[in-house]
Amino acid sequence: MQPLTPASLNPAILNVEYAVRGELAIKAEEYRNQLKNPDHELPFDRVISSNIGNPQQKGLDQPPITFVRQIAALMEYPALATLAPTAFPSDVLARAAELQSEIGSIGAYSHSQGVPYIRHSVAKFIAERDGFTGHYAEYSDPNAIFLTAGASAGVSLLLSMLIASKNDGILIPIPQYPLYTAAIAQFEGKPIPYYLSSSTSAGWQTSVPDIREAIAKAKKEGTNPKALVVINPGNPTGSVLDRSTMDDLVKVCEEHSLVLLADEVYQDNLHARVDDPSVSFTSLKKVTHALQSPIPLISFHSTSKGVLGECGRRGGYFECTNISPEVRALIYKMVSVGLCPPLQGQIAVDTLVRPPKQGEPSYALWKEETGTIHKALASRTSTMTTRLNALPGVKCYPSPGALYLFPEITLSEKAVKAAKEKGKAADALYALELLDETGICVVPGSGFGQKEGVWHYRLTCLCPGVDEYVGKLEKFHKGWVEKYGV
């Protein structure tokens, strides 16, 4: 009998890296356990998991949207409509009854692609969001929408299908969300990095000429570019694409026959909208449609971000544009092997795309709750940016969208050397000492990919008390500078 060893497993698995939940996150978990012991002797009394955009986690405790949870509870236990009718507003009772009559029990497997009724609601939402005035199905086909267990499941599936050989490449922004490099490694494709540039005036920018260059270089090396990943608003950068860049992205895909993978999970996190409701999100679907472009486009959305922050139920969808019925049938076949996406994730998608309307009983509370979350996020993002920028050797570009900051930190040679001795990247050492001293867990920039010798870390703007949080970051940074210099 030979034991099962890593060496006997799929070698592609060994190459997968996923920094968001890597070494630091595991250590943070250990600290959290240690803190349960009153004699813990740690220099902090709680762990703040800023490594992951997880607004409702313990310690951050962003409250869920009441409307979402009321409907979810009624779907779980429909008898509540008669047992406790006064616990629910009438529009919630009506919505739950409507969903129940369409779906039946949420304890049943649904259509593998997701409940058809909810897919229609998604299509309507997409058409309205993009300002399409005809019948929604002419703009967004419910049969081209797949509900998923979070955006992650959709991204992994699509990459597993698009990567047909070891020479197939996927263009990804650097810095990127590490799901992309992880899935590309798992399915044995080649990442083709295109670097985002940062400047104090414009923040993080996507350069289409740089993408063209990356394509040319990849082709020269024998890599066949298959798809272009765009994350908008960006993670970890928080940047938002302008329209002319989006036009050019579509044109690049046309020229090189690329599938455009549009990760738009932060579409509802635009901080400027708090002060100016005319600010709106432009989807790559809208741009593709306006240009009448034939490029195959897959757009991803999720219930995990925005103001819902419903990460735990694993809800999301992707929409296929300019994808043939034959290819869609293959996608259907693959999702059917997993049977169906979680029903409570699907229900959350319904509430995401059909929030209460003005005049409905739930509207006022919904408006207040979502407004509070939007406002708090925008104000924390701006406070944190200002205060981090005031620290020696820290450059923190404006982050107009998403949930994160991605400050650049100058790390001295002494620090780089000290890190090397521990077998670590310098920003990983920074993040590790930050965790050890303050209990704040962030992700080192190296986890997102970065140019040699440029150091960053990513942290979320999701803390409850911003003063205490930034205070800890400041104190730690000053101590670090004393120890290692700038």
Place this chain on the structure above:
Amino acid sequence: MQPLTPASLNPAILNVEYAVRGELAIKAEEYRNQLKNPDHELPFDRVISSNIGNPQQKGLDQPPITFVRQIAALMEYPALATLAPTAFPSDVLARAAELQSEIGSIGAYSHSQGVPYIRHSVAKFIAERDGFTGHYAEYSDPNAIFLTAGASAGVSLLLSMLIASKNDGILIPIPQYPLYTAAIAQFEGKPIPYYLSSSTSAGWQTSVPDIREAIAKAKKEGTNPKALVVINPGNPTGSVLDRSTMDDLVKVCEEHSLVLLADEVYQDNLHARVDDPSVSFTSLKKVTHALQSPIPLISFHSTSKGVLGECGRRGGYFECTNISPEVRALIYKMVSVGLCPPLQGQIAVDTLVRPPKQGEPSYALWKEETGTIHKALASRTSTMTTRLNALPGVKCYPSPGALYLFPEITLSEKAVKAAKEKGKAADALYALELLDETGICVVPGSGFGQKEGVWHYRLTCLCPGVDEYVGKLEKFHKGWVEKYGV
């Protein structure tokens, strides 16, 4: 711009087949839509989806277990504990409060491996189920348990990791549950079929000598057997393994250094237990432990089957036995890319492994509800077996467990020829005509793999009115025999 075509996709995807939700299921869906039109002109007025073990689906409407749903509703909307306290028994309120204090909001991503607290409960359940009397963690390590989005997600993940090259083979029972062939095709391994035999006296049997032969044959052909899949109780066969066969299965794995993949999702569907509570399920974990065998074992369980039938929430777990911490760390890394299993699936696992105990307020109702489901399933299984066996050319072996029957049907040369002309297997034609005439959707045996020229179909024992259901099957079969002979 070149369009995206199936030919440009991962060729492994094209080879995936998944019969349970294949052509017939899609046609059934179309009929279901057609029936909404009052002038539908179909010869039936409802579609019965017997192709899939989905007890709570519309039309079957197996009621959910109240205890499960009450806890789920409180997790969604904790305010109900004060808004509607009388709607919940005190043990439900206490359980929900306990889970909330451990988990926080179910809107947060949990530990990627699943909530640690729930994993402890699973470990306790496993130890108790297997009659282990020491401390549960000595028998089942909570750190070796991974909560999953249904058993499917776990099976797919493990196969993706175990298949390291195109020569790696996975031993699967034939007939099998098509998840296995689908995942093996996707991850480009080789299925190594071992055939189950059927006899009127003993029903479906697993023959360990046949497995040895299959291994020898595979090795001769250059295939490297990596793992042995065992489904117990069986799907589609309904058979239950005896202890001596289980002992031998463990020994085969020892001899050939195979990972044993024990799909035990039907462990709570043992029909004999309805009349004899001393009948109990023997897990492959228990056998491995009793033999003090070092074989790596992964055991899968699910919230979808048993009496819970909570398919839609995607809950389940797998337990790793004799799997090194290094390999477990790799599994952890892979699940962390998908962030976490759905929280409502995890909560359902908790209720699965911690049902109400005698003396607790919820016990009586739970006992009644679960008893009713067990009894109905056992009685339908036996009625259907008897009546199907009475039909000309039909042999239906006893099905002591799971949710299915897998009758063998003799199909005449005329039928085989007619099917061939339509480009179909003969049992696929049978299933298609059954659907067209009665609205009953079953899965042809060819979807589960079968010996040449032997025909079957699989149907679930989940219909509400067994008389009407079997009546339709009988009438159809008689018509078929008139048309094609036996």
